[in-house]
Amino acid sequence: MSLCCAISNEVPEHPVVSPVSGSIFEKRLIEKYLIENGVDPINNKELSAEMLIDIKSPAVVKPKPPSATSIPAILKTLQDEWDAVMLHSFTQRQQLQTARQELSHALYQHDAACRVIARLQKEVMAAREALATLKPQAGAMAAPAGVPQPAVAAEATGVAIQPAEQAGMTAEVIQKLQEKATVLTQERKKRGRTVPEDLIGVDAIRGFHTISSHPGLHSASVPGILSLDVHSSDTSKILTGGNDRNATVFNKDTEQVVAILKGHTKKVTRVIYHPDEDVVITASPDTTIRVWNVPVSQTTQLLRVHDGPVTGLSLHPTGDFVLSTSTDQHWAFSDIRSGRLLTKVIDQASTGLTTAQFHPDGLIFGTGTADSQVKIWDLKEQSNVANFAGHSGPITAISFSENGYYLATAADDACVKLWDLRKLKNFKTLQLDNNFEIKDLCFDQSGTYLALAGTDVRVYLCKQWQELKVFNDHTAMATGVRFGRNAQYLASTSMDRTLKIYAP
Secondary structure, rough: OEHHHHHHHOOOOOOOEOOOOOEEEEHHHHHHHHHHHHHHHOOOOOOOHHHEEEEEOOOOOOOOOOOOOOOOHHHHHHHHHHHHHHHHHHHHHHHHHHHHHHHHHHHHHHHHHHHHHHHHHHHHHHHHHHHHHHHHHHOOOOOOOOOOHHHHHHHHHOOOOOOOOEOOOOOHHHHHHHHHHHHHHHHHHHHHOOOOOOOOOOOHHHOOOOEEEEOOOOOOOOOOOOOOOOOOOOOOOOOOOOOOOOEEEEEEEOOOEEEEEOOOHHHHHHHHOOOOOOEEEEEEOOOOOOEHEEEEEEEEEEOOOOOOEEEEEEOOOOEEEEEEEEEOEEEEEEEOOOOOOEEEOOOOOOOOOOEEEEEEEEEEEEEEEOOEEEEEEEEEEOOOEEEEEEEOOEEEEEOOOOOOEEEEEEEEOOOEEEEEEEOOOOEEEOOOOOOOOOOEEEOOOOOEEEEEOOOOOOEEOOOEEEEEEEEOOOOOOOEEEEHHHHHHEEEEOOOOOOOOEEEE
């Protein structure tokens, strides 16, 4: 035991206090120190034994029993204390784990709340954009013949409207169609069998490869590009329709998005880029067809001519009229300038129409049906003039060749059939693998090549019907394919959310 109990914090058996320094000492030790030195050991001031003050402390209430002084008893005491420490540590760990779980749950709730807020903000922005789109149309859209003005106002606000009435195929419209067909036929005869000088050759097609891939045109949260078209005059501009309910105009040369067209309430399944103007036409299962002004990204005409999802869309060579088909068994012919429905015809023999395409002259057109029929219609007479049977599934795509003689069709039977419109018969069938799906096909503007998109993307040489190139770059189903001017490039879209450009 040390001399100064104040420093060591020990409790002496006979404690005394030095009045000089105020420190506590063991009486026996301090007296011995004073005999030898006569001064306080703390501050070295003079101190005698008579000056020390006794401290009376209470006796120990519970002294340790003699049995606790043995080694086994001491070990048991240590074990008990160790157990108590471990139990306390376990309790602390349990409380820490509970606190961590509560914190994790609170963070998850905060994250979920942030996502809900972000979604609501996006919906509010979409609603505002839709309202801004509809407001200018309320005054600009003319009421269809026989429809009261309140019905037009209801259409502008998205409320159920009265069915559009048919304006009829007037003599003026029929004359316009006939004059255009005459001009196109004469131009085709002048061209004869010649092909454009700038047309890409067969060897160059075989050397095509992916030169660019663009995954950012449509929303990643609702992936998939469903339709594609290319501006035939300015082939740097490409139009896509997506699962995200938007259509996007993209410039492949600058690799910039030119416009995002928002307005449809369901996915955009058909798109057309006007060949001479910066105007696009889109169709959707929301039963509507929209005509857009690209520079301002606004709807100029909203056509409600069908009672079911719109499945086919084709622009007449005049550039003034659009053909549409629907699952409601009707095809419709509308004026994109005025928004008027000119005529609407039901195909009672079908269970629903799946696609449509104008002949290059514009006086006849083809439709595909859900019950595997391909039908040719006379536009002026509004009558079915020929039927092609041979497919065994719903028709997925049809395309007329520029030469005006060939029609290519595809269905859910893994084959492409070529039809001769002069002899009204199938003269060639391109049979693919049994599990091959075809979603789109098209001829190039010269009628030299045929491309198809589905399980993969393929290009064929017409007349010989020889396979030239297969592209397997998409990681999901290809949904659209189009040639650039003179086949200088090939574009394809896919459910993998990408637009791919192929060139030599």
